[in-house]
Amino acid sequence: MSATRVFVARLAGCTVFDPAGDRLGKVRDVLVVYRKSDPPRVVGLIVEIPGRRRVFVSIGRVTSISSGQIITTGLINVRRFEQRGGEVRVIAELLGRTVVFTDGSGQATIEDVAIEEFGPGEWAVAQLFVRRPKTSSSPFAKGATVFANWSDVREKTAVGQAQSAEQLIATYSDLKPADLANTLLDLPQARMLEVAEELPDDRLADVLEEMPESEQVEILSQLDDDRAADVLDQMQPDDAADLIAQLSEERGEHLLELMQPEEADDVRMLLAYAPDTAGGLMTTEPIIVSADATVAEGLALIRRHELAPALGAAICVTLPPYEPPTGRFLGMVHFQRMLRYPPHERLGTILDQGLEPVTADTSAAVVSRILASYNLVSVPVVDDNHRLVGVVTIDDVLDYLLPDDWRSNDSDDDAPDRVPNRTPTRAQSGAPRLMNRGRRTTNGTS
Template identity: 70%
Template structure:
């Protein structure tokens, strides 16, 4: 949402994400309906990338996270959300703010009380034109999904983006970087310094880290690999051995690998790990020891859905699906896509020349490869369209 710094603030339009992840400006006058999950507009839409004009303020990047004083004398608060309402003249104004007061007891696991107040009930603590601190903005963005966080970061001015990136925890920034084009990833890492860049690469999925380092000069990628944790760096180095358009170049090297003697209960406990990607949680892989890639000889796959049909004590070695042949690491990306599509799979195992499991290619890995390089910025928009609303602003 974009508004002009007036009193009350008048909404001039929405910054929306259209297919292809380009952010464009839609004048509020063209919006015919706002409903949960969609914004419906009519007329011709300019699909040029949004550029902020003088006097305009973006709710996500510049309003949320600001500290304000409550005019009733009860102290200060931080703006966490905003709502718009229609005035008697038909304009859309920012009417209500969702604010959070400081904690009464300073403990690390509690948040302060919240309130919904009118715009006229607060006065800004910041000087005109002053932006909220990076720490305040990071707190405001803490609940965003990784893809939405990535888009929000890329909408910030470059110096502001780096400020916020420096304040984000390693795992959050790593998740956001995985949703960005590789040139943007490399640009941000270069601004953070070598030690922090290595920490971020440690927190990224090995295949994403390998893709990013593969775009850098060899000397620079080796420098960062030397600064990474040895175990993480080893996984990435293994992936860098394969061409980017092969199964080895597309795969992730940390699937769930178990012995055939493991029980259904043990396998399901591994699947339940909250940090596990859904596509990787769809199956576990049975091999001979060792049980970390590159493993012992690959024996077969056990699907999550099949495990749910058996008692917890059953050995997963008896549930192996050996009808799906693993792919060699040298298989082409086209072959991987054909296998996934032909057998309606979300992942396929990858083995080396001696039939050891070295990784798994998931369907999202293949999609990232098959889509054109400019898929994040390429799109066409019809004259009448319902835009998906991806921001946290209350409407």
């Protein structure tokens, strides 16, 4: 091995290669099993391969662990990972747990776990990196950190006490929303809900947008109404509308009343459209400017960090007002076209004259053909008075066209990873779906 001791939190996101140097995937967690007296033994890695599928890689097939990369024998089972009884995921389940020192010196929280090789293909937990409670009342103070052997501590498992989710959230802070959503879906249900509770509103909103509808409803049902409304405020209006449409009419209306008025108005407008139309798929937050805006101003707007790439691909030009429904729609300017003109050029002079908007009642099938035929990533949507009401982006259309269960990456030929007759995961269990506003069912019908 290139290393005999590594910290698990640093392995998260490391690339896994085969002996030929081809990329297999990324490490998402380390799997251990407890033993009666010895420290927990490492049984393998949970690796995310293309398609967001999580697979199990036995630690015996890992030939090298070095800075930022892991090399395996190349022989891995690509069947979906399912956790066995007695197995513990270090990042998802062990980090953040409270332990008590056996010498009576108090308790601490596990922030990282060091694993060490003690024989060819044999790894075990070597030490714990733990943080003691802070001793100062200052909000900026932190408790002292120490290294502890496994034998020096015991886990504190008070009945009804939830594990801290803070360390897990910190470990996954760099994950993209889609990857974090997939990670949460792999957690035990109680742990998933606990982590969701601890996520900031904007981060949780991004994660919910990447989850299957059933898990969205499950998480939202665990939040109090005020928190749920705050999270919905942070979501894209079309995603918030899809989620509210799955709730009971009473709770959906109550949450709309608690949301910011402008956000609630956008969601109500989207809920009024049929799910298989441009109005049912569109987002109401495109970039909208006047014809007098310059190329420099337009480029500054699409540079915003929080802007989705599909929305940043083009700018809509309208007459005032500049909030949907706007004044008369004049046209769009694609960002590549802006790059061909000087910064002082007015956007009204470089409109794409060949792009016709669609109306809100245009079918999703027609919108799909327009995007495909003209190699577009977005198409504007106007009302009967030619006022801009939103844009349909390519990700909205893909979300509509793909089967309902595409986010779970399950297929009929998925089989348990290491032993037969496993209990299916939540994504495989076929839980009943609630009302579906803007998605197609798996047989391709609305």
